[in-house]
Amino acid sequence: MHELRLSRDFNRTRDRTFDVAIVGGGITGVAIAREAAARGLDVCLVEKNDFGWFTSSATSKLLHGGLRYLEHYEFGLVRESIAERRRVGNASSHLVRELGIRIPVYRGQKVGRFQLKLGFLIYDALAWDRNKGVAEDLRLPRHNWLSAGRLSQMVPAVPSANLRGAFTYYEYQSVHPERLTLDWALTAVRAGALLFNHTRLERFEMGKEPDGSRRIDAAIVKDLESGSEHTLRARVFVNASGPWMEEVLGLAGNQPGHRLSKSTGIHFVTRPLFNHDHGLLFYTKDGGTFFVIPWQGHSLIGLTDAPYEGSPDDVVPRQFEVEQIYSYVNETLPGRPLRPDMIRNIIVGIRPLVFSGEKTTRAASRKFEIYDHGHEHHSAEEGIRGFVSVAGGKWTTSRRLGHDVVEELLHKSELAGRRTNIRPSDRRYPVVGSCGYGESARDYLAYAREQARSRKHPVDEDVLKQLVQSYGTRHTEILDRIDQDPDLAAPIEAANEGLAPHEVLAQIDQAIEAESAQSLDDIVRRRLLLGTVGRPTDETLARIASHAARLTGWDEKRREREIEQVVEFYRRALEPLKHLRD
The missing domain is CATH 3.50.50.60 (FAD/NAD(P)-binding domain)
Known part of the structure; x- marks a missing residue:
């Protein structure tokens, strides 16, 4: 095709x-x-x-300019990160969006308002060309200050005692790494x-x-x-x-x-903690930090940084890291808002850092x-x-x-x-699916809506938006499949309390026939958003496996094994939740 x-x-x-x-x-x-x-x-x-x-998939879903590297005076790395953030955004605007991140500032906080202000002034100066050649919908503002009263009004869940206000700075969010x-x-x-x-x-x-x-x-x-x-x-x-x-x-x-100096980092994907479109980064009493970022209708919470000496093949979320994030959230935010049953996924990865002899991997x-x-x-x-x-x-x-x-x-x-x-290197190199280097994904979505109306079998608006976000210009390949077989427009998973992505069966065909998906795990956790935001239901896994089997020729034994492997992955990932204590 x-x-x-x-x-x-x-x-x-x-x-x-x-x-x-x-x-x-x-x-x-x-x-x-x-x-x-x-x-x-x-x-x-x-x-x-x-x-x-x-x-590569165990990220904080951010394409960031390296603000935290200022702490170690790595100005060159910050400058490089800012330039590369712009280039990646320009090359793949359909998979990137602007995200504001607010840092509440409290009286007596270890990193105070003056230090943060100085850091943001330096950061903005280093990012003087952050919007050069960038489409309007991806242009990043300078940092700004929000009063305590305004912040409490916008996000009532933020602790108000001794609150001075909040700084807001801006990064790119990767909507599907x-x-x-x-x-x-x-x-x-x-x-x-x-x-x-x-x-x-x-x-x-x-x-x-x-x-x-x-x-x-x-x-x-x-x-x-x-x-x-x-x-x-x-x-x-x-x-x-x-x-x-x-x-x-x-x-x-x-x-x-x-x-290498290897360290693990884990994130929670949870039901939404806040009803807002900005991220929040908090300093904790023991000098740590954690963030809560809106992502795909969920909250993404992290991040740990703990040395790891074992084999990468054996890594799973470790109990002490899970407890660290869980306690950070509930000891910082009023009403202990996070419960184990709100956590839909725990994502773990290993950072392969250059060994530098630093006392902690965070300082590496x-x-x-x-x-x-x-x-x-x-x-x-x-x-x-x-x-x-x-x-x-x-x-x-x-x-x-x-x-x-x-x-x-x-x-x-x-x-x-x-x-x-050898050809010269080209920094302005759009990825497959891009609507053009530096072109607006928002404008392309409007164009895609107009074109989709003339389709033989038009899809729902939410489905179209999800397809354009995930595939960019290649969303038409999914629509072509649906035009040939309208049954492929059926949702992969039911509404699931509004938490399921708007994904359709045609995407399974695309994953297998055009994107080298060889397993149910490939489909569920990487070709689709579904398995990243949380564990799919048993019914959904069976539906995907049965549909995939018709395309791949899997027999019943192979189909059952594929399901068992995915179920076992989530069992190991979510095992620490059984031992959490409020």
């Missing part, structure tokens, strides 16, 4: 030497693939699970890259250079759907596996000269580092030529990370013969 799609055709890797092979399909790997392919390199990427399934990662993946495919999810790196085949240094001759990968193994050959290999960086280095027999820098394993050791025999790892980084600056990694690769001798054919 549609030409651009994510497919898993391993025949296209045979008898082929790629310029760049990337291990890891989070936003870091996908950003590198997009940049490399857009500049004319032949690129292949493998991901052992699904695109953006782990750290999982789809934004997917759009970047599709953008890499549009530029010519091959991307394979559910494909695990098994081992490297190593060779020797004349100077005694080692090189990677090939990567042996396993298609986890079929069980078949395939050989990937490339001039340069990039380890973009995030928290698994050290494990991938181990497969190359490399003792890393650098290591969010800068990214690029490690060339051919030059990090004292002798050539210890190095691995044509092998690069990436550590650190964050969603907002992922485009810049991709750019810098590709620049590093282009200086390597392994790609010397390719430099004359």
